[in-house]
Every structure is written in C-alpha cells, then in structure tokens.
Amino acid sequence: MKLRVAELRRDAGDVLAIRLEHPRRPQLPAWTAGAHVDVHVPGLGVRHYSLWGDPDDRSHYLIAVRREEAGRGGSAWLHQALAPDALLTVAAPRNHFELPEVPRRTLLVAGGIGVTPLLAMARRLTQNNADFAFHYCARSRAAAPLLDELAAICGDRLVTWFPDEGRRFDASTVLAAEPAEADILVCGPQRLAEAVEAAVAARGWPAECFHTERFAALDPGDFVPEPFEAVIASTGAVLSVPAERSLVAVLAEGGIELPTSCESGVCGSCECGYLQGEVVHRDVVLDATRQKTRLMPCVSRGRGRIVLDL
Numbered sequence: 001m002k003l004r005v006a007e008l009r010r011d012a013g014d015v016l017a018i019r020l021e022h023p024r025r026p027q028l029p030a031w032t033a034g035a036h037v038d039v040h041v042p043g044l045g046v047r048h049y050s051l052w053g054d055p056d057d058r059s060h061y062l063i064a065v066r067r068e069e070a071g072r073g074g075s076a077w078l079h080q081a082l083a084p085d086a087l088l089t090v091a092a093p094r095n096h097f098e099l100p101e102v103p104r105r106t107l108l109v110a111g112g113i114g115v116t117p118l119l120a121m122a123r124r125l126t127q128n129n130a131d132f133a134f135h136y137c138a139r140s141r142a143a144a145p146l147l148d149e150l151a152a153i154c155g156d157r158l159v160t161w162f163p164d165e166g167r168r169f170d171a172s173t174v175l176a177a178e179p180a181e182a183d184i185l186v187c188g189p190q191r192l193a194e195a196v197e198a199a200v201a202a203r204g205w206p207a208e209c210f211h212t213e214r215f216a217a218l219d220p221g222d223f224v225p226e227p228f229e230a231v232i233a234s235t236g237a238v239l240s241v242p243a244e245r246s247l248v249a250v251l252a253e254g255g256i257e258l259p260t261s262c263e264s265g266v267c268g269s270c271e272c273g274y275l276q277g278e279v280v281h282r283d284v285v286l287d288a289t290r291q292k293t294r295l296m297p298c299v300s301r302g303r304g305r306i307v308l309d310l
C-alpha cells in the first residue's frame with residue numbers, strides 16, 4: 001500500500017512518531033496487538049516497525065522510529081526525508097508476537113523503543129480488564145518514548161525503571177515478587193530479553209512463559225550447516241539439501257515456491273509446517289511452542305531427515 005504521512009511528531013528526543021493513512025480508503029487492513037508493518041525505505045530495503053495504535057481504529061496506523069546513528073540508514077532516511085503528505089510504501093501488518101491465547105497474569109517488559117508493540121498489548125489487556133503489569137526501562141524519563149500514552153493506558157499498572165532516578169530494572173527481583181507463573185512478553189535490547197529469559201529459567205518457570213520479538217538475525221556464531229533431507233508429506237518427494245544451500249532455495253528449485261523477504265529468519269514470510277524430524281531453528285520469529293511444528297526454511301535446517309507439512 002502507498003500510505004500518506006498524515007502526522008509527524010518528535011518524541012523523547014530521537015523518536016519520530018508517524019501517523020499513516022490511506023489516501024482514499026477510510027479503513028486499513030485489520031491487525032492485532034503485537035503486529036508490525038514492513039516499510040519500504042527507498043534504496044535501502046525493508047524495515048519493520050511495530051504498530052502501537054488501537055487495533056479497533058483502522059482509520060490509521062501509528063509507528064514510531066528511533067533514529068539509529070549506527071544503523072544501516074533506514075531510520076536516518078525516515079527522520080530526514082519524511083514530510084507531511086509524503087507517500088510511504090507499507091505492507092499489510094503481520095503478527096509474530098501475539099498475546100498468549102489463554103489469559104493469565106501477564107508481565108510486559110519494554111526497553112526504550114521496544115515499547116511500541118507492548119503499548120498496543122497494554123491497551124488490549126486494559127480493555128479486557130486483564131491482570132497485568134507493565135515494566136518500562138529507559139535511560140531516563142526524558143528518553144522514554146510514548147511514556148505519556150503508556151501512562152494513560154496503564155495507570156498504576158505501569159512501573160518505570162529509569163537509572164537516573166535511582167531505579168534499575170532487575171528481572172530476577174521482579175519475577176521473585178510474582179507469586180505464580182505468568183506470561184512475560186519482552187521487547188527491547190537483546191541483553192534485556194536475555195536477562196529476562198535467564199530469570200524465567202532461574203525461577204523454574206517453563207520456557208513457554210517467555211515471549212519476545214527480535215528484529216535482528218541470529219548471530220551465526222560457530223554454526224556449521226550440515227546436509228539433510230526433506231520429505232514433502234503430501235507427495236512423498238524427497239529433496240536433498242546440501243550444506244551450502246537453504247531449504248527454501250531447494251524447495252523453490254523443486255517447484256515449491258514459498259514467499260520470502262528477508263531470507264535471514266527475521267520477517268516470517270517463508271514459514272511452513274513440519275510433521276516429523278529434528279529441526280535446527282535459526283530464526284528469531286517463532287517462540288518455543290510454535291517451533292515444535294513450524295520452521296523458517298530460509299535459515300532453519302533439519303538434522304538427518306525431516307517431513308514437511310507441504
């Protein structure tokens with residue numbers, strides 16, 4: 001879609017809050033809390049931005065872009081080049097970061113600009129009168145994006161952690177104060193997500209309690225890809241995937257074209273199911289529960305032989 005920039009607003013110093021509307025249609029495609037849109041930045045490719053508005057109000061989308069001085073240039077372009085009434089190419093929303101289906105006590109933990117998807121979730125949880133708390137970490141109150149909007153939604157369920165006010169977030173302490181297992185959804189810097197994930201494990205809660213969304217590909221580290229076989233359940237065809245090729249490329253060669261975009265396990269476009277076998281997951285999209293039946297064949301691989309639900 002080509003969407004019109006209806007409003008631009010600076011927030012927390014280095015954040016640009018952007019309101020997007022369709023130039024002709026009164027309603028945009030539906031979305032749910034936690035969804036993001038792919039924004040096409042001319043000459044620089046696609047960037048993902050979470051929607052932080054109200055899913056019930058489809059007259060516009062709200063995104064927020066923090067200027068990343070050390071980034072790849074997408075945020076700098078949006079900050080410099082966007083002006084009211086400019087047109088931006090935006091794909092329909094997708095959601096790889098849904099609120100858990102079965103409601104129970106929920107902790108939302110945001111770091112900085114990671115507040116955006118969680119703000120939409122907080123709005124939904126408030127509407128549902130759900131039991132939740134929102135822990136918001138930022139360098140300082142002045143550097144915390146969308147703080148006013150968040151405070152208006154959460155009320156006294158908002159707990160702020162600003163080091164310059166003498167309050168540092170400690171995931172272990174926060175979890176220790178919870179009397180029973182809760183769902184924890186985290187969005188922010190990787191070290192924040194890792195700290196919360198470690199605290200969940202240390203508290204003895206199952207990995208399924210922890211949910212996060214990452215927008216950067218996994219560090220390849222010392223991962224060494226190995227060849228494997230993929231069986232197509234519906235046809236019985238057996239495809240050999242060499243170590244140096246991706247499963248999605250071999251599938252395409254075999255006549256099964258899955259949609260792709262990032263080809264690095266970040267966007268979720270190529271997701272498919274599997275029925276049997278051991279999968280080495282290399283994406284940052286699927287949580288532990290979905291990884292039991294789904295995989296991202298642009299980066300994830302099988303061990304030995306896997307059966308694909310295609």
Ligand code: FES
Binds near residue numbers: 263268269283
């Ligand atoms: S193409 Fe983006 S996750 Fe596979």
